[in-house]
Amino acid sequence: MTAPLTTTELTTPLVEPAGQRGDRASRATWRAFRRQPLGIASLAILTILVLVSVLAPILSAYPASYGTDVLRPPSATHWFGTDALGRDVFAEVIWGTQQSVLVAVAASAIAIMIGTLVAVAGAYVPRLDTFVSVVVDLTLSLPVLPLMILVAALAGPSTWTIILVVAAFSWPEVTRLVRSQALAVVKLPYIDAARLMTRNHIWIVGRHIIPAVTPVIVVSVVVTASRAVLSAAGLAFLGLGDPTTWSWGRILFEAQQSGAMVSAWWLTLFPSLAILALVLSATLLSIGYNDARNPRNHER
Amino acid sequence: MSIALFVLRRLGRGAVTILFAVTVTFLLLRLLPGDPALAVASTNMTEDARAALLTQYGLDQPLPVQYVLYLGQLLQGNLGTSFTQSVPVVDVLLQRLPWTLLLTISALVLTIVIGIPLGVLAASHKNRFLDRLVQVLGVTGQSLFVPSVGILLLLVFGLTFRWFPIGGAYSEGVYGMEWYGSVLQHLVLPTVSLALIQLGSFALTMRATLIDALGDDYVTLAKANGIPPRRILWKHALRNAMLPAITLIGLQLGFVVGGAVLTETVFAYPGIGRGIYEAVTQLDFPVLQGAFLLLALTVVIANMLTDIAYGFLDPRVKTAS
Numbered sequence: 001m002t003a004p005l006t007t008t009e010l011t012t013p014l015v016e017p018a019g020q021r022g023d024r025a026s027r028a029t030w031r032a033f034r035r036q037p038l039g040i041a042s043l044a045i046l047t048i049l050v051l052v053s054v055l056a057p058i059l060s061a062y063p064a065s066y067g068t069d070v071l072r073p074p075s076a077t078h079w080f081g082t083d084a085l086g087r088d089v090f091a092e093v094i095w096g097t098q099q100s101v102l103v104a105v106a107a108s109a110i111a112i113m114i115g116t117l118v119a120v121a122g123a124y125v126p127r128l129d130t131f132v133s134v135v136v137d138l139t140l141s142l143p144v145l146p147l148m149i150l151v152a153a154l155a156g157p158s159t160w161t162i163i164l165v166v167a168a169f170s171w172p173e174v175t176r177l178v179r180s181q182a183l184a185v186v187k188l189p190y191i192d193a194a195r196l197m198t199r200n201h202i203w204i205v206g207r208h209i210i211p212a213v214t215p216v217i218v219v220s221v222v223v224t225a226s227r228a229v230l231s232a233a234g235l236a237f238l239g240l241g242d243p244t245t246w247s248w249g250r251i252l253f254e255a256q257q258s259g260a261m262v263s264a265w266w267l268t269l270f271p272s273l274a275i276l277a278l279v280l281s282a283t284l285l286s287i288g289y290n291d292a293r294n295p296r297n298h299e300r
Numbered sequence: 301m302s303i304a305l306f307v308l309r310r311l312g313r314g315a316v317t318i319l320f321a322v323t324v325t326f327l328l329l330r331l332l333p334g335d336p337a338l339a340v341a342s343t344n345m346t347e348d349a350r351a352a353l354l355t356q357y358g359l360d361q362p363l364p365v366q367y368v369l370y371l372g373q374l375l376q377g378n379l380g381t382s383f384t385q386s387v388p389v390v391d392v393l394l395q396r397l398p399w400t401l402l403l404t405i406s407a408l409v410l411t412i413v414i415g416i417p418l419g420v421l422a423a424s425h426k427n428r429f430l431d432r433l434v435q436v437l438g439v440t441g442q443s444l445f446v447p448s449v450g451i452l453l454l455l456v457f458g459l460t461f462r463w464f465p466i467g468g469a470y471s472e473g474v475y476g477m478e479w480y481g482s483v484l485q486h487l488v489l490p491t492v493s494l495a496l497i498q499l500g501s502f503a504l505t506m507r508a509t510l511i512d513a514l515g516d517d518y519v520t521l522a523k524a525n526g527i528p529p530r531r532i533l534w535k536h537a538l539r540n541a542m543l544p545a546i547t548l549i550g551l552q553l554g555f556v557v558g559g560a561v562l563t564e565t566v567f568a569y570p571g572i573g574r575g576i577y578e579a580v581t582q583l584d585f586p587v588l589q590g591a592f593l594l595l596a597l598t599v600v601i602a603n604m605l606t607d608i609a610y611g612f613l614d615p616r617v618k619t620a621s
Binding site for chain 2: 138145147149238252262265282283
């Protein structure tokens, strides 16, 4: 958003376009955001989850393959209890955080890149747009989870399979969000002015269109990441997760497989709370950002 | 646009969507690193049986020929044979489809029945406590993981209070009215879990469209005419706000079906979703492929029917497209 102004002074129009509001607007957004307790709380929870995922090796030893205390409820030695093989559920949840955060970040990064490129290409080149919107509509109208299941089963279970599968079926949602904004931006006069200045389309897209749709991209990063966590947990719950890496979905899957799901509440409660914390705080963060960005909310 | 042309366009759109789903499935099966033969032939077959199957499905032909052959097979309703049960996949799935439909439709009905009053409550108390409460519940609802909700309901109402059975779709050994009663009893917990995950977004959309509708000129006119506010809200504004909210349900049908797959897994409910779970454990690819295609077909047909029904009910839909 704040690219250095070098050769671009000439093309910067007098009235700042939506995406290039500069430092002042960013600071105003931050000031408005700071006043929202829910937004700040969700930002704090997300930060904690990221820290947990990075510091997992310090916080807890990697879950052993089996233990002697089987299906013990939470206690001082096992904060979250133990599972059917005597493994510490606290360690499983901590290490599961690492995988979930990785999937959320990687899958949404890939989906955002593909989704934004397709959306902007469609908006900039009208001939492509019909094709783009048809493909997006068609994909969004299909039951995506069964399709992800088929692909994940064919490709074999691994964390990267999950990331790629989730990304492959999440980008149309990003495209839908970004495309509507990009279509409005390409019609603005300053894009016409830029076209008069240069025939370098990549430069116009990169300098003028992408920055203008950045707010929508920020929101869809958060939404896509939380959807990715839910999809990945769903796949793992059905037994399509990586059998060598701990994930929140895998804890639930193993609880179901061992038949302990209904007798040992601690097996399902803690990973469920972790999923809820991540997804809910991501959702609240995007709502808070949207509210803060709205200039009407800047003055109290 | 005449109604006949409108219906034709919707039918055409449905057909295109199905063709798209089929093409995506075909390409995935053929282009993924896994052996395409896996999708029709098990690896523990004898070499001869495997070769015969590959020829039968045309897997020794070039890709475009394979595509045409694949379409031909699907048109005849042939989805291959299940590895584990040695019966046609279509038979396995069609037996399970009614349970999935029952679950999905009950969940949608429950969502609408609870979601409309919630949306009305929020919109009529805009920016006050009840509105905030509905918004908080709505956002939380959107963030729920279906299996978590299912397991919680199972623990509380199935095991602790023992109000409802903890799995399956009916009781063995009961007949007649009693059987229907047991079906209903088994349906409650899965339906509530599936409804809870959609309720949030439905109530929030209902609230937003209703607030829009309440700002329209006809509402001001109705107020000026002295029509009671309650009547304006429920009779006038609600009717106009319903359409976008119900359209949203149609758009989310694919997502709901995904939720049904997870719900059925938790409750051992004998629908297509539980079939998918069992097929995953046994790597039964024909069942997985068939399940996706059948669910896609169901979603597309349901969307087509609701679209066409709207065309008849609301003339604006017809002219808008």
